[in-house]
Amino acid sequence: MSTRHILLGLLAGGPSHGYDLKRRHDEHFPQARPLAYGQVYTTLQRLVRDSLAEVEGTDSDGGPERTLYRLTEEGSREVATWAGQVTPPAPFVTNEIFAKVVVAILTDGDPAAHLLAQRAAHMERMRELTALKTAPGSGLATVLSADYALNHLDADLRWMTTTQARLTTLTAQTVEVDRS
C-alpha cells in the first residue's frame, strides 16, 4: 500500500492543499500511522514530477502561503487502475516468530516458552484493540481497522498454537537438517 496512491485518491475529490490531505488521511484511516507533514509534501512533489498531479495555485487567506494541488488526467487514470487492481495475496510472509523458534532450537533455547511469551504479547495487543473498538463512541472506521488487525493477530495465534503442538517433531527435523 502506498501513500502516493492514497493521496491521489484523496485528491480525486477536488483540489486540496497538503495540510487538508494529511487531516483527511488521518480521519479516514484512524488505525494507520499518522502521516508526517514532510512525507505529504515530498510525496506531492513526486506526484507533480511524474505529472500525476499539478499545482492549481496558492492561497494564503491571512496565514502562511499554501499550495493547492489537483489531479491531472493521467493521475485520475492511475488512481482508477490502482483501486481496481486485485491486491496480490502475499506468496511468502516474512515470519519473524518462526525464525526465532528455529534459532531457539538451534541454540538450545526454549522455543515453547518463547511461543507462550509471544502468545501473551499477542493477547495483550488484542485486548487493547478490543477495548479500543468496544469503547463508547468509537466510529465504524475504528471498529473495522481494529477488526482487521485482530483477525491478523488471531491468525498468528492459531499458527502458534499448531506450531506449539508440533514442536517435538520440528525440533527433531531441525536438528537433523542442521547436522546433514
Added chain:
Amino acid sequence: MRTDLRLAWLLVRGSDRWEWWRIALTVAGAMCATGLGLAAAVLASVHGQYRFSFGNGLLDHPGERSGVIVTLLLLLVPVLGLLGQCARIGAVHRDRRMAVLRLAGAEPGRVRRIAALETGLACLLGSALATAGAAAVLTAVWEQPTAAAWAGIALVAVCVPVLGTAAVVLALRRVVASPLGWVRRSHPRSGRGPGLLFVGGLLVVGVAALGAVAGTSVDSNYAGPGTGPLIVCAVVLAVGAGAVWLTGALSRLTGRLLAARTGSPAVLIAAERLRDDPWAAARTHAAVLLVTVVGTGFVGVRQALLAHLETMDGSYGFAQDAAFYTTGLNLTAAAIALALAIILTALAVGTAESVATRRRGLAAQVAAGVPRRVLARALLLETALPLAPAVLVAGTGGLAIGIWYGHLAGDGGWPMPYTALPVPAGVYATCLLTAAASLPLLRRSVRPAELRYV
C-alpha cells in the same frame, strides 16, 4: 437387499442402551400381539358345538366363543398402542441417523427399507417366540388340532411381522424426506388432532347400528353375521378417537389457561409443554380413558349381574352352573386388567422417552440451578393435569353404563354401582404412580456429563 440387511444389522449392533430397550419392548409387544392373534385364530377355527376341557363351558358354544374372540381382538388395540409408543423411543436419534444416511447418498426408499428391516426383524423374533410357545401349549391341551387351526396359526405368525414392518414404513413416510432433517431446530409436532378418525368412527357406528336394527326387524333371532362385533369395534374406535380428541383439547386448554396465570415454575413448565404439543401424550391418555370407561362400566355391570344371579338362582333355565357366568366375568376382568397393564407400560415408556429425549436440555437446567424437584414436579404435572378432568368424564360415562345396565337387569329401579366408584380413582392413581416411576430416570439421566457435548 443383502446390503440393506447388513446395514440394518450394523446399525442395531452399534446402537446405545435406548435402542436396545426399544428393540426389547418391540419384541415383547410383537409377542403379545401374536399370542392374542393366535388364541383368536385357534378359537375361530373351531366350528359349532365343541367340548373344551377348560373354561367352565364358556368356550363350548359358538355364540360365547365369538364373544371371547372379539375380546381377544379388542385387546390388540392397547398392544398396538404400546408398539406405537415403542417406536417413539429414540425417534430423535433415529431421525438423525436416517438423515445422515440420506446425506451419504441413500435413496428415500432404501432408508425406509433399512428402518423397516430393523423393526421387522424385532417383530419376527417376537412372533417366532410366541408361535413356538403357542404351538407347545396347543399340542399339550388339544390332542389333535385341526388343519384349520394350524393354518390360522401360520397366518397370524406371518401377518404380525409384515404388519409391523408396514406400520413402520407408514410412520416414517415423512421422516426420511429431507437429508438435512437433523439441522431442524424446532422439534416436530406429533401430528394433528384426530378429528377425521372421530367422525369416521361415528359414521361406522351409525351405519352398523342402522344395519343391526334392520337385521333384527327382519329376523328377531338372528341379527346378521358379524354386525354385533362390528358395532362393538366401531363404538370402541369412536370412543377412542373421541377420548384422544378430548384429552388433546383438554391438554391444550389446561396448558393455555395455566401458562397465562400460574406463578409456580413447575406448573409453568408443565403447562407450556402441554400447550405446545397437546397431542403428544393424548394417544396414551386416550387408551387410559378407554380402559376407565370399560373398567368402570364392567364393575357396575358385574355388580348388577351378580345381584341378579343371586335373586334368580335356579328359578330360570339360564345355566346349570353359576360358575359359567363367574368364569366369564373373571375372564373379562382379567382382559381389562391386562389392557390396563399394557397401557401403563405404554405410559411409562412415554414418560421415560420424554425424559430421555430432553436429557441434555434438562441437564442444562439443573446446571443453571433449577432444582431437580421442580423438574420432577413439572414432569408429574404433565401427566396429572390433563388426565384429571378426562378421567372424571370417563368415570362418569362408565358409571352411567353400570346404572343403565342395573336398571335393565333389575326391577326398574336405578341402583348405584358403588363398587365401580373406586375404579376411576384407582386408574388415576396408578397412572400417577407410573409417571412417578420414571422419576429415578430423571435423576440418573440428568447428569453434568450430558453437558460435555452441549
Added chain:
Amino acid sequence: MSNRPVPLLVARDLVKSHDRTPALRGAALELGEGEIVAVTGTSGSGKSTLLHCLAGIVRPDGGSVTYAGKRVDTLPEHRLSELRRTDFGVVFQFGQLIPELTAVDNVALPLMLAGTARGAAQEQAGAWLERFGVRKQEAARPGELSGGQAQRVALARALVTGPRVVFADEPTGALDSLASEQVMTALVGAAREAGAAVLLITHDAQVAAYADREVRLQDGVTVGSGVLA
C-alpha cells in the same frame, strides 16, 4: 501489579477424571471480584470440566474450590443448586433455554424459582431483554430465535438474578463473528456495569480478548497466569 482484585473464586490443584480419562490434572485458577477471565485451550484440554468444577456442577476428585472464603466442593447438592441459582449465572453454547417457554418466561424463570411473583418477574425480565435488544422477541420461543438472539436471551437469563459470577462456556461457539461480537459486547458491558465477575471458556482468541486476562489450559493443567501474582 497494583490493586489486584480480591479473589472471589479460588481453585487449587483440581483433579477430575471422566471414567478413566483424566480431564483435569492439578489445575489452579483465581477469579477476582468483578474480573473477567478467559480460559482458553485446545479441544479436550479440560476447559469445560474446569468450569463445571468451579460452578459446582460437578465435584472434583481432588483439590478445592473456594467461593467468597467458603469451600464449595464439599457442599451438599441442594446448597450447590441454591448457590448456582442465587450467586452464579451460566451461559452455554446452546441448550440453556427451555424450548417450550417464551423468551420472557425463560428469563423470568430464575426469579420465579427465587419466589418472585410472575408479573414482577416478567417485568424485570422484559427490562433485561430490552437492554440486550431482544425486547421485540419476548413472546417468541427459543426455536423461533436466531442464534445470536437466543444467546442474548440466555445472557439475560444468566444476569437477571444479579449474580456475582457469570460462567460462560463457549457462549459464541455456534455464532458467526458479527453475532459473536454483539453477544460478547452485551456480556462484558452488562457484567462490568453490574460488577459481576465472568469466567469465560473459549477456544477463540478474539473472544478471549474481551477478558481482562487469559488463563491457558494444556492437558488439564493451567499454564501462565492461572493464579494471581
